Amino acid sequence: MAPPAPQSQLAARRSKLLRLIAIIILALIVLVGLVVLIIWLVVKPKGLAYDIENGSIHGFSLSDNHLNATFDFVLRAYNPNRKVAIYYDSMQVSVAYDDQTVASNGVQPFFQRHRNVTRLEVQLVAQSLLLSGPVSKDLQRERSSxxxxxxxxxxxxxxxxxxxxxxxxxxxxVFCLPVVHFSSHKDFGRTKCEIDL
Known part of the structure; x- marks a missing residue:
């Protein structure tokens, strides 16, 4: 019997090499998947929760479509995780009415430990802010209510x-839609926020 042609030996070696590479890649994918699953089972990550616990408006005046007001909010950040802590390296909070941003302010960086509630007192100031005509009218109407x-x-x-x-x-x-009373003696209802991460 004649020995196999060199071409068929080359094709057989190439086929074995390709199978070996495919097995190695599959094993790596399974291994990475197992590591991720084990980490997830150990850490058991839970979603963060944000609420606005309190909100008030002070020094409100609106004339010639120019707004002056101070918005005070207490933002409650809850980390329910047992093994995950969070670094907040920067945070910007803004308040909008009718899709127009009326005030914004930064919050100092902070570290939130696991299973921790952090309350952030945020003050946002609108100073002679020019509002569009329709936004100004709507805000004045709500002010009257x-x-x-x-x-x-x-x-x-x-x-x-x-x-x-x-x-x-x-x-x-984080997105929140609180209803804020101009009168300070009215109770503020806690507002749950939506989170996009």
Missing amino acids: GKVELEVRVKARIRFKVGTWKSKHRTLR
Whole structure:
């Protein structure tokens, strides 16, 4: 019997090499998947929760479409995780009415431990802010009713910390729609916020 042609030996070797590479890649995918699953089972990450616990408006005046007002909010940030802490490296809070931003302010960076509630007292000031005609009319109408629905927006750059490992930066966005009373004796209803991470 004649020995196989060199071409068929080459094809057989190439086929074995391709099978070996495919097996190695599949094993790596399974291994990475198992590591991720084990980490997830150990850490058991839970979603963050944000509420606005209190809100008030002071020094409100609106004339010739120019707004002056101070908006005070207590933002409650809850980290329910047992093993995940969070670095808030930067945070910007703004308040909007009818999709027009009326005031914004930054919050000092902070570190939130696991299973921790952090309350942030935020003051946002609108000073001679020019509003569009329709926005000014709507806001004046709501002012007459004694309450106004605002949108509070939070944008933060955060990192997660598990043990000694720290994640890369992620952008956290929080959206809240509190109804704020102009009269301070009215009770403020806690407002749950939506989170985009």
